[in-house]
Amino acid sequence: MAITRVIPVLLLRNQGLVKSVKFKAPKYVGDPINAVRIFNDKEVDELVFLDITASTEGKPVPLALLQDIATECFMPLCYGGGIRSLKDIQQIIQVGVEKIALNTIAHEQPQLIQEAAAVYGSSSVVVSMDVKKNLFGKWQVWTKGGTVNTKKDPVAWAKEVEALGAGELMVQSIDKDGTMSGYDLELIRRVAQAVEVPVIACSGAGTVEDLARPIKEANASAVAAGSLFVFHGKHRAVLIQYPGQQVLRQLFS
């Protein structure tokens, strides 16, 4: 059996690492290259970098930084943020990133999922979706860093992108982001049960124990977290950390 992946999700803003709460109030947590070195030492399963302002501010993909990150990164690497074309994807993959995460652009140009999957294989194409509950408790998919409501249903959207060739889905909950209050298991379960492709559960992990729940209770294939791996203690002091292999293997056994 494949080993359950536990993935730190790191947010980039102006070349620095930040961490948000509910997609707001990004706090600076350090230098990305330094973080990669630490995560190398900790033998992390995989890393995801998302540029949280590339899309909203219309900035280009930070290729030079990605190249530096990829050079240091001896684990699989995924990047999302500000991708607008197949050419962007080609450049990202060329600098040494193996997977790309599409979010806003997947709504604007769904065919890009198909084109990217045809060229680089489905396993290189992750679709990331940011989900928020409305006042009536209905889940809706948001884009542009949680600023635009597409009003799409996450399950329907998941099926749509799977049919277009997405190889993995990353499900983020805007309500849970940075709260460290546990995953939105119901949301993850609904999406994971609706698709065949692996679902990466994200948003809300506050303890190492939380990491097991989307796998054991909600059909997710992998878990991702931000705050858990960059903050320590109730005052949220910055500390890059990752559980040891023994802890993780026990957790999922």
Add this chain to the structure above:
Amino acid sequence: MIVIIDYGVGNLGSIRNMLKKIGHSSEISSDPEVIKNAEKLILPGVGAFDAGMSKLNETGLVALLHQKVMEEKTPTLGICLGMQLMTKGSEEGQEAGLGWVDAQCVRFRFDEGKKLKVPHMGWNYVHAQKEHALFDGMFEAPRFYFVHSFHLQCNNAQDVFLTANYGYDFTASFVVDNVMGVQFHPEKSHKFGMQILKNFATYVAS
């Protein structure tokens, strides 16, 4: 010099970076002169079998590679699709493979009710079926990063070097004399992958 064969498929920089990190220089090239002089070859690759094979054919390097690998016995390591191209062919496509190992590539097939997600993507443990220099000094519980939907089926059991389990045991690596292949990505597998590349870089035929 180790030459990483560039035929327009996949991310070659990370292989060079890892080799550099462990103190071995390498060159990414599709230049016949460079390949002719290579002491070792790495055949990388990701994606579909036919796409990879036709790109390799388009480079016009195949005859030279046969010469290097099969006649001069240059130590050669295939990675992921690169390993699959070394076989006779694949269920995934129509193109003939390089035929450097008596094997073919087949899709993951699971019994009803035991279906696992394909591609097999993520980290998995491997188990050595024989001794080989590629595993010298390997760490405890070696695990590697895999992304693939097809896997090797060797026709000679003695060619199988490593197996991994995904629904059932499959060939994760083969070794036939100077020709070696790994299904996983050593360049993305931390110290475990570094050890494999280090052993390949220092490999001397016995």
